[in-house]
Amino acid sequence: MGNLSGPRFLLLALTFCLMVASCVHAGKILVFPVDGSHWVNMNLLIRNLHSRGHEVTVVRTASSWYIQDSAAHYRSVTVTLPEAIAIEDKDFFITFLTKMLEIRRQGASLIGFVNFYWEILDSLSRIHQQASMLGVEMFENHTLMQSLRDADFDVVLLDPGLPVGVLVAHELKLPMVFNVRWITSGEAHFVVAPSPTSYVPVSGHAVTDKMTFVQRAMNLVHYILNSWLDRFVVCPHYERLVHRYFGPDVNFYHLLQGADLWLMRADFVFEFPRPTMPNVAYIGGFQCKPSEPLSSELEEFVRSSGEHGVVLMSLGTLVQGLPTDITSEIAAAFAQLPQKVVWRHVGQRPRNLGNNTVLVDWMPQNDLLGHPQVKAFVAHGGTNGIYESIYHGVPILGIPLLFDQFENVLRIQARGAAKMVDVTQVTRQNFLKAIQEVLHNPSYRDNMKRLSALHRDRPQHPLDTAVFWTEYVMRHRGAAHLRSESYRMSWFSFYSVDVVCFLLASAAAVVGLISVLCCGLWRKRKPKQD
Structure with missing residues (x-):
């Protein structure tokens, strides 16, 4: 082997060190x-x-x-x-x-x-x-x-x-x-x-x-x-x-x-x-990440919304759709908005659907939430959707349906970044009022942007x-x-019930002993009567 020149040797040594440093034990x-x-x-x-x-x-x-x-x-x-x-x-x-x-x-x-x-x-x-x-x-x-x-x-x-x-x-x-x-x-x-x-x-x-x-x-x-x-x-x-x-x-x-x-x-x-x-x-x-470009067709629809922007709606992967009487009321409310609406909907087509609303079987939710034209997200309150909304700073109109969704929407609402509506009480009037409040009250977006900044400010990606x-x-x-190892303890040990009982019994014994001593001393000191 020929002699290695100084720079070449250093380059090979550096490459080897980087390879060793990046090596991960395969498990x-x-x-x-x-x-x-x-x-x-x-x-x-x-x-x-x-x-x-x-x-x-x-x-x-x-x-x-x-x-x-x-x-x-x-x-x-x-x-x-x-x-x-x-x-x-x-x-x-x-x-x-x-x-x-x-x-x-x-x-x-x-x-x-x-x-x-x-x-x-x-x-x-x-x-x-x-x-x-x-x-x-x-x-x-x-x-x-x-x-x-x-x-x-x-x-x-x-x-x-x-x-x-x-x-x-x-x-x-x-x-x-x-x-x-x-x-x-x-x-x-x-x-x-x-x-x-x-x-x-x-x-x-x-x-x-x-x-x-x-x-x-x-x-x-x-x-x-x-x-x-x-x-x-x-x-x-x-x-x-x-x-x-x-x-x-x-x-x-x-x-x-x-x-x-x-x-x-x-x-x-x-x-x-x-x-x-x-x-x-x-x-x-x-699971959150920066948004990627939309398909040309979807990008054209989103861009066509102009200054009014876009509203997204999705109820997640598990629920295929709401009863038609509810979706028709929501569709009637959407039809009165100047915004365009992208609605992930599977099932019977709602009545009262406006020209501003497009129904899709699937949508790139993360990429849409990261688009600057998106102004609000109508969601059921699933954890994935909540965190993607926080990550991209998009306020939420929550329609919780099952399980933890009620608590999820409540947490975001308590921080001023969401509003909740009861799905069983939805009418076109109250739904329209709620979505307009989320769209036009700047506090919702400002609060969600603040949560987004806090969420992203961490030493490494989760x-x-x-x-x-x-x-x-x-x-x-x-x-x-x-x-x-506390889970191995019995409940009375975990909550120190045995210790409290011992201390109470000890205190009672001490008080009793002192009482007996005091009574004995009092009897001895008491003058005898003729």
Whole structure:
């Protein structure tokens, strides 16, 4: 080999150092996702993990309608269940929404409240019973389980909304990373961190963190109901599996709480402040990115709106459409606007549709929200849409329909960047008034721009945060040093009931002893009577 000149040698050395510095240890990741909109988030994360050289294996059911059997960035393990999980059926959400709208139209009555919780109870139990069968099918397939053991995975990445992956991770003795906002009992913070009901709103109770006495009382009632649903309706399906395959000494809820790391799809720009824990990493808005150019046809329509701009409307991926009587009222209100309207709508065409409104089966939501012509977003309040609106600074007119959407819209409304309308009470008059307020009152846009600036002002993109902490758990084979072991404590130890009782008993004993001594001294000092 000839002698290398100084500059050439330095260049080769620098190139080698850069290659070594950029080298990432390729690991193996086993993924348990949840279908539907949750998969959109998980899929983005595993794409990025795959791009860094990691090998990703996704466990899916044969009835999955979002999670494909094959993809360039993962291989799949497909399990056939005796009965498809309800949320993997597109019609489930349409039927469920129809029932919920009927209940809400009954008004705030005791019957409506009981019907609501009965519907929730029945649906939750059925979904988790179906999901638990994934565990049975996997554990009974000894060939499959042996292949998973032989694969020598580094970590299990899962969405604990359907927590079968927790049991598989325990069987394989692997660390767990949760890609999470929702868990079996509702919002995930209530499982991993202290959650005082005095100022932390409970899942299903749409209030701010500044509650009146009545709201705090109702917040506690919701907490008790949610805990009851979780312990007696949801968890028993998984506890049966735990006892069957691991024995009576293993507690399902302890397995659930024992995750090494929680990638929380939340940002305190959006969430109300609350206690947290060191093994929680916040990745709210990790799916957000700068907008890309629109198609020529869509760009022409948006540009044709001139100074008035464009209004977007979308109800997300799960709900195909609202009842025609509601959509027709919304269409009549849109027709009176000078703005152009892009409406993602699937289903029967609304009556009263104006010439300014175009219906589309699908739209590039992120790219449209980032377009300077877009002035407002009419949305159902799904988390992805909320964060994309915050990222691009577009105010919201919220029409919450199901689940956490009511709390999501309320949080943005409390920050002055959104207005909420009740879908069961929509008329063309009140909808038009609401959308005009969001369009013409500058405070909505100003407040959303302020939230956008806060959301973007962080040391690294939340997607990079998610990737870093996942790889952190892989590098160190877990993160037990970040995890509190308080979940293993009994409730009376956790709340120091035993300590308080001991201190009260000790104080009572001391007071009693002093009383006895004082009485004895008093008797001795008392002069004897003749």
